[in-house]
Amino acid sequence: MEITNIKTPLGITTIMGDENGISVISVSDEGEISEQIPAVLQEAVSQLMAYFEGKRTTFDFKLNPKGTEFQQKVWNGLLEIPFGKTISYLELSKKLGDVKAIRAVASANGKNPLWIVVPCHRVIGTDGSLTGYAGGLWRKKWLLEHENPTTQQSLF
Structure with missing residues (x-):
């Protein structure tokens, strides 16, 4: 499982996932910004940043949430x-x-x-x-x- 932290207008966003898809995207007020973004998370980061810039209204990267x-x-x-x-x-x-x-x-x-x-x-x-x-x-x-x-x- 790869993890990265990015800065967004709403706080530090943590993205976790692997080749099967993104399983967690969360936000908090604290955290360290990642210096590098793992390749498997780059598309999710790119699409989230485009969303915050007002350039994206949908997401099409692979999701893999865990739940009942x-x-x-x-x-x-x-x-x-x-x-x-x-x-x-x-x-x-x-x-x-x-x-x-x-x-x-x-x-x-x-x-x-x-x-x-x-x-x-x-x-x-x-x-x-x-x-x-x-x-x-x-x-x-x-x-x-x-x-x-x-x-x-x-x-x-």
């Missing part, structure tokens, strides 16, 4: 949320076929090991509120604004 069958199902559901859009936990539960599984869906969402790429930040409360986010609500707000910037209408 149910977690994998939820994470695959998250991958279907379009860039710039949000969905509620209730809507996601319905899409996955069990409206009563809302707490389990929220739990699996919170255990998402692939920050940004599997867009758990796009899941909000039914009332539109920014509910819990492992990376901190300020990061969730930043990501949603980055993906759907409010354009100021010109008066002239």
Whole structure:
């Protein structure tokens, strides 16, 4: 398993993976920036940096997250949320076929090991509120604004 740390606008991002795909992308406030990026992680780093520069809305590098069958199902559901859009936990539960599984869906969402790429930040409360986010609500707000910037209408 190869590991690299890169600096992003939201903190130090750690990327872990191997020839089978990327298994972890996480963010923290601390950490040392890697001097070299292992070859197997270079595409993920390149695509993440393009995302932060506003030049990429999707990711196409190989993913290999570790989780239960149910977690994998939820994470695959998250991958279907379009860039710039949000969905509620209730809507996601319905899409996955069990409206009563809302707490389990929220739990699996919170255990998402692939920050940004599997867009758990796009899941909000039914009332539109920014509910819990492992990376901190300020990061969730930043990501949603980055993906759907409010354009100021010109008066002239």
